[in-house]
Amino acid sequence: MAKTYSITLKIHRYNPEEDRSWIQDYHMEAGRILRFVDLFHKINDEQDSTLAWNSSCEHGQCGTCSVIVNGKPLLACELLVENAVHRFRTTTFIIEPLDVAPVIRDLMVDMEKAYEKVNQVKPYIIEPAPLPVERDVYPITPNELELYVNATRCINCFCCASACISSHKSFLGPNAMLAAIVRVMDPREQEKEERFKVLYSDQGVYRCHSTQACTFVCPKEIDVAHFIALAKEGAIKL
Numbered sequence: 001m002a003k004t005y006s007i008t009l010k011i012h013r014y015n016p017e018e019d020r021s022w023i024q025d026y027h028m029e030a031g032r033i034l035r036f037v038d039l040f041h042k043i044n045d046e047q048d049s050t051l052a053w054n055s056s057c058e059h060g061q062c063g064t065c066s067v068i069v070n071g072k073p074l075l076a077c078e079l080l081v082e083n084a085v086h087r088f089r090t091t092t093f094i095i096e097p098l099d100v101a102p103v104i105r106d107l108m109v110d111m112e113k114a115y116e117k118v119n120q121v122k123p124y125i126i127e128p129a130p131l132p133v134e135r136d137v138y139p140i141t142p143n144e145l146e147l148y149v150n151a152t153r154c155i156n157c158f159c160c161a162s163a164c165i166s167s168h169k170s171f172l173g174p175n176a177m178l179a180a181i182v183r184v185m186d187p188r189e190q191e192k193e194e195r196f197k198v199l200y201s202d203q204g205v206y207r208c209h210s211t212q213a214c215t216f217v218c219p220k221e222i223d224v225a226h227f228i229a230l231a232k233e234g235a236i237k238l
Protein backbone atom coordinates (compact mmCIF):
# COMPACT_ATOMS: atom_id res chain seq x y z
CA MET A 1 0.00 0.00 0.00
CA ALA A 2 1.41 3.37 -1.05
CA LYS A 3 2.31 5.66 1.86
CA THR A 4 2.06 8.70 -0.35
CA TYR A 5 0.44 9.49 -3.67
CA SER A 6 1.75 11.84 -6.36
CA ILE A 7 -1.34 13.85 -6.97
CA THR A 8 -2.39 16.85 -9.02
CA LEU A 9 -5.07 19.27 -7.93
CA LYS A 10 -6.50 21.34 -10.78
CA ILE A 11 -8.14 24.14 -8.86
CA HIS A 12 -10.58 26.64 -10.31
CA ARG A 13 -9.32 30.08 -9.36
CA TYR A 14 -11.05 33.45 -9.50
CA ASN A 15 -9.50 36.84 -8.83
CA PRO A 16 -12.29 39.40 -8.24
CA GLU A 17 -9.92 42.40 -8.48
CA GLU A 18 -9.05 41.47 -12.07
CA ASP A 19 -12.31 39.62 -12.77
CA ARG A 20 -10.11 36.77 -14.01
CA SER A 21 -10.82 33.01 -13.89
CA TRP A 22 -8.34 30.24 -14.59
CA ILE A 23 -7.43 26.69 -13.60
CA GLN A 24 -4.21 26.28 -11.66
CA ASP A 25 -2.34 22.99 -11.29
CA TYR A 26 -0.73 22.06 -7.98
CA HIS A 27 1.43 18.92 -7.88
CA MET A 28 2.39 17.33 -4.57
CA GLU A 29 3.27 14.18 -2.69
CA ALA A 30 0.35 13.58 -0.35
CA GLY A 31 0.10 11.17 2.57
CA ARG A 32 -2.76 8.72 2.14
CA ILE A 33 -4.72 9.87 5.18
CA LEU A 34 -4.43 13.57 4.49
CA ARG A 35 -7.81 15.17 3.86
CA PHE A 36 -8.44 17.64 1.08
CA VAL A 37 -8.52 20.53 3.58
CA ASP A 38 -5.03 19.41 4.63
CA LEU A 39 -3.98 19.63 0.97
CA PHE A 40 -5.33 23.18 0.80
CA HIS A 41 -3.35 24.08 3.95
CA LYS A 42 -0.30 22.43 2.39
CA ILE A 43 -0.68 24.53 -0.76
CA ASN A 44 -1.00 27.72 1.31
CA ASP A 45 2.06 26.78 3.41
CA GLU A 46 4.35 25.40 0.72
CA GLN A 47 3.31 26.61 -2.73
CA ASP A 48 0.80 29.44 -2.92
CA SER A 49 -0.43 31.55 -0.03
CA THR A 50 -2.99 33.27 -2.29
CA LEU A 51 -5.29 30.25 -2.73
CA ALA A 52 -8.57 31.07 -0.95
CA TRP A 53 -10.92 28.43 0.41
CA ASN A 54 -13.31 27.97 3.32
CA SER A 55 -13.33 25.81 6.42
CA SER A 56 -14.11 26.10 10.09
CA CYS A 57 -14.57 22.95 12.19
CA GLU A 58 -12.57 20.68 9.84
CA HIS A 59 -14.52 17.87 11.44
CA GLY A 60 -17.61 17.40 9.24
CA GLN A 61 -19.87 19.49 11.43
CA CYS A 62 -20.14 23.03 10.07
CA GLY A 63 -20.66 22.59 6.33
CA THR A 64 -18.33 25.40 5.28
CA CYS A 65 -15.70 23.42 3.37
CA SER A 66 -17.93 22.08 0.58
CA VAL A 67 -16.34 21.96 -2.87
CA ILE A 68 -16.92 19.99 -6.05
CA VAL A 69 -14.27 17.31 -6.64
CA ASN A 70 -14.33 15.63 -10.04
CA GLY A 71 -17.96 16.62 -10.40
CA LYS A 72 -19.16 15.54 -6.97
CA PRO A 73 -20.08 18.03 -4.23
CA LEU A 74 -18.53 16.94 -0.92
CA LEU A 75 -16.89 18.11 2.30
CA ALA A 76 -13.17 18.73 1.79
CA CYS A 77 -12.54 17.96 5.46
CA GLU A 78 -13.96 14.44 5.08
CA LEU A 79 -12.31 13.33 1.85
CA LEU A 80 -9.08 11.41 2.43
CA VAL A 81 -6.49 11.26 -0.35
CA GLU A 82 -6.54 7.47 -0.39
CA ASN A 83 -10.33 7.30 -0.55
CA ALA A 84 -10.38 9.92 -3.31
CA VAL A 85 -7.85 7.93 -5.39
CA HIS A 86 -9.97 4.78 -5.04
CA ARG A 87 -13.34 6.48 -5.48
CA PHE A 88 -12.41 8.47 -8.58
CA ARG A 89 -9.79 6.00 -9.91
CA THR A 90 -7.32 8.79 -10.60
CA THR A 91 -4.65 10.89 -8.92
CA THR A 92 -5.81 14.06 -10.70
CA PHE A 93 -8.61 16.00 -9.09
CA ILE A 94 -10.51 18.92 -10.57
CA ILE A 95 -11.69 21.13 -7.73
CA GLU A 96 -14.40 23.72 -8.21
CA PRO A 97 -16.38 25.96 -5.86
CA LEU A 98 -20.01 25.03 -5.23
CA ASP A 99 -22.33 26.48 -7.85
CA VAL A 100 -25.08 27.54 -5.44
CA ALA A 101 -24.07 31.21 -5.23
CA PRO A 102 -21.63 33.62 -6.91
CA VAL A 103 -17.94 32.92 -6.34
CA ILE A 104 -16.22 35.50 -4.13
CA ARG A 105 -12.67 34.25 -4.68
CA ASP A 106 -11.21 30.90 -5.77
CA LEU A 107 -13.15 28.18 -3.87
CA MET A 108 -15.17 30.60 -1.73
CA VAL A 109 -18.79 31.34 -2.60
CA ASP A 110 -21.12 33.99 -1.23
CA MET A 111 -22.80 31.98 1.54
CA GLU A 112 -25.07 34.86 2.53
CA LYS A 113 -26.54 34.65 -0.94
CA ALA A 114 -26.79 30.85 -0.73
CA TYR A 115 -28.61 31.11 2.62
CA GLU A 116 -31.27 33.42 1.15
CA LYS A 117 -33.20 30.36 -0.04
CA VAL A 118 -32.97 28.64 3.35
CA ASN A 119 -33.98 31.84 5.14
CA GLN A 120 -37.13 32.04 3.03
CA VAL A 121 -38.54 29.00 4.84
CA LYS A 122 -37.85 30.57 8.28
CA PRO A 123 -35.87 27.61 9.66
CA TYR A 124 -36.60 28.51 13.27
CA ILE A 125 -39.58 28.32 15.63
CA ILE A 126 -41.98 31.13 14.73
CA GLU A 127 -44.66 30.44 17.35
CA PRO A 128 -43.71 28.16 20.25
CA ALA A 129 -46.39 25.60 21.11
CA PRO A 130 -47.40 25.53 24.79
CA LEU A 131 -46.33 22.47 26.76
CA PRO A 132 -49.24 20.06 27.25
CA VAL A 133 -50.95 20.52 30.63
CA GLU A 134 -49.38 18.41 33.44
CA ARG A 135 -46.51 17.27 31.22
CA ASP A 136 -43.05 18.72 30.87
CA VAL A 137 -42.32 17.19 27.48
CA TYR A 138 -43.77 17.64 24.03
CA PRO A 139 -45.56 14.56 22.69
CA ILE A 140 -43.74 12.67 19.92
CA THR A 141 -43.73 8.96 19.09
CA PRO A 142 -40.45 7.01 18.79
CA ASN A 143 -40.90 6.72 15.00
CA GLU A 144 -41.62 10.43 14.62
CA LEU A 145 -38.64 11.24 16.84
CA GLU A 146 -36.32 9.07 14.74
CA LEU A 147 -37.46 10.81 11.55
CA TYR A 148 -37.19 14.24 13.15
CA VAL A 149 -33.68 13.65 14.56
CA ASN A 150 -32.52 12.29 11.22
CA ALA A 151 -33.69 15.43 9.41
CA THR A 152 -32.11 17.76 11.99
CA ARG A 153 -28.64 16.35 11.23
CA CYS A 154 -28.44 18.67 8.22
CA ILE A 155 -25.44 21.02 8.47
CA ASN A 156 -26.42 23.19 5.48
CA CYS A 157 -23.32 22.29 3.52
CA PHE A 158 -25.31 22.92 0.30
CA CYS A 159 -23.86 19.79 -1.38
CA CYS A 160 -27.42 18.61 -2.12
CA ALA A 161 -28.40 22.00 -3.55
CA SER A 162 -25.35 21.88 -5.81
CA ALA A 163 -26.18 18.37 -7.03
CA CYS A 164 -29.89 19.09 -7.56
CA ILE A 165 -30.90 19.66 -11.20
CA SER A 166 -33.78 21.89 -10.09
CA SER A 167 -31.99 24.06 -7.51
CA HIS A 168 -30.53 26.43 -10.04
CA LYS A 169 -33.95 27.47 -11.27
CA SER A 170 -36.88 28.59 -9.15
CA PHE A 171 -36.77 25.66 -6.68
CA LEU A 172 -35.70 26.72 -3.18
CA GLY A 173 -33.59 23.57 -3.03
CA PRO A 174 -33.41 20.32 -1.06
CA ASN A 175 -31.84 21.72 2.10
CA ALA A 176 -34.38 24.57 2.26
CA MET A 177 -37.19 22.02 1.82
CA LEU A 178 -35.67 19.88 4.57
CA ALA A 179 -35.48 22.90 6.89
CA ALA A 180 -39.19 23.56 6.33
CA ILE A 181 -40.04 19.88 6.86
CA VAL A 182 -38.08 19.84 10.14
CA ARG A 183 -40.27 22.63 11.55
CA VAL A 184 -43.46 20.92 10.34
CA MET A 185 -42.36 17.82 12.27
CA ASP A 186 -41.26 19.83 15.31
CA PRO A 187 -43.83 19.46 18.15
CA ARG A 188 -42.48 22.68 19.72
CA GLU A 189 -43.67 24.69 16.73
CA GLN A 190 -47.30 25.79 16.53
CA GLU A 191 -47.10 27.61 13.19
CA LYS A 192 -47.35 24.89 10.53
CA GLU A 193 -49.41 26.69 7.88
CA GLU A 194 -46.59 29.05 6.94
CA ARG A 195 -44.34 26.05 6.23
CA PHE A 196 -47.02 24.27 4.21
CA LYS A 197 -47.42 27.43 2.14
CA VAL A 198 -43.72 27.47 1.23
CA LEU A 199 -43.48 23.68 0.78
CA TYR A 200 -46.37 23.70 -1.70
CA SER A 201 -45.57 27.04 -3.32
CA ASP A 202 -44.33 27.27 -6.90
CA GLN A 203 -40.78 27.23 -5.47
CA GLY A 204 -41.53 24.19 -3.33
CA VAL A 205 -41.46 20.39 -3.39
CA TYR A 206 -43.25 19.93 -6.71
CA ARG A 207 -40.17 21.39 -8.44
CA CYS A 208 -38.30 18.25 -7.33
CA HIS A 209 -37.83 15.62 -10.06
CA SER A 210 -37.06 12.79 -7.60
CA THR A 211 -33.61 12.12 -9.04
CA GLN A 212 -32.24 11.41 -5.53
CA ALA A 213 -28.96 13.19 -6.29
CA CYS A 214 -29.42 15.06 -2.98
CA THR A 215 -29.54 11.80 -1.04
CA PHE A 216 -26.56 10.43 -2.96
CA VAL A 217 -24.24 13.33 -2.08
CA CYS A 218 -25.39 14.17 1.47
CA PRO A 219 -22.35 13.80 3.76
CA LYS A 220 -24.66 13.29 6.75
CA GLU A 221 -26.39 10.39 4.94
CA ILE A 222 -29.80 12.02 5.18
CA ASP A 223 -32.31 10.59 2.71
CA VAL A 224 -33.33 14.09 1.60
CA ALA A 225 -35.24 12.83 -1.43
CA HIS A 226 -37.36 10.59 0.82
CA PHE A 227 -38.33 13.53 3.04
CA ILE A 228 -39.28 15.56 -0.02
CA ALA A 229 -41.27 12.60 -1.40
CA LEU A 230 -43.15 12.37 1.91
CA ALA A 231 -43.94 16.08 1.71
CA LYS A 232 -45.18 15.69 -1.87
CA GLU A 233 -47.59 13.01 -0.66
CA GLY A 234 -48.75 15.21 2.21
CA ALA A 235 -47.31 12.64 4.62
CA ILE A 236 -45.25 15.13 6.64
CA LYS A 237 -47.18 16.22 9.68
CA LEU A 238 -47.27 15.98 13.43
Ligand code: SF4
Pocket residue numbers: 160163164165166167173174207208209210211212213214215224225228
Ligand atom coordinates in the same frame (compact mmCIF):
# COMPACT_ATOMS: atom_id res chain seq x y z
S1 SF4 B 1 -34.56 14.35 -5.55
FE1 SF4 B 1 -35.45 16.37 -5.92
S2 SF4 B 1 -34.45 17.72 -4.43
FE2 SF4 B 1 -33.20 15.84 -4.58
S3 SF4 B 1 -31.64 16.30 -6.13
FE3 SF4 B 1 -33.36 15.31 -7.20
S4 SF4 B 1 -34.63 17.00 -7.93
FE4 SF4 B 1 -33.26 17.85 -6.36
Ligand code: SF4
Pocket residue numbers: 063153154155156157158159160161174175178214217218219220221222224
Ligand atom coordinates in the same frame (compact mmCIF):
# COMPACT_ATOMS: atom_id res chain seq x y z
S1 SF4 C 1 -29.24 17.74 3.50
FE1 SF4 C 1 -27.17 16.87 3.57
S2 SF4 C 1 -26.22 17.61 1.68
FE2 SF4 C 1 -28.00 18.88 2.02
S3 SF4 C 1 -27.24 20.66 3.13
FE3 SF4 C 1 -27.97 19.18 4.65
S4 SF4 C 1 -26.16 18.00 5.21
FE4 SF4 C 1 -25.66 19.06 3.32
Ligand code: FES
Pocket residue numbers: 054055056057058059060061062063064065066075076077078
Ligand atom coordinates in the same frame (compact mmCIF):
# COMPACT_ATOMS: atom_id res chain seq x y z
S1 FES D 1 -14.79 22.41 7.84
FE1 FES D 1 -16.65 22.05 8.92
S2 FES D 1 -17.61 20.53 7.73
FE2 FES D 1 -15.68 20.73 6.78
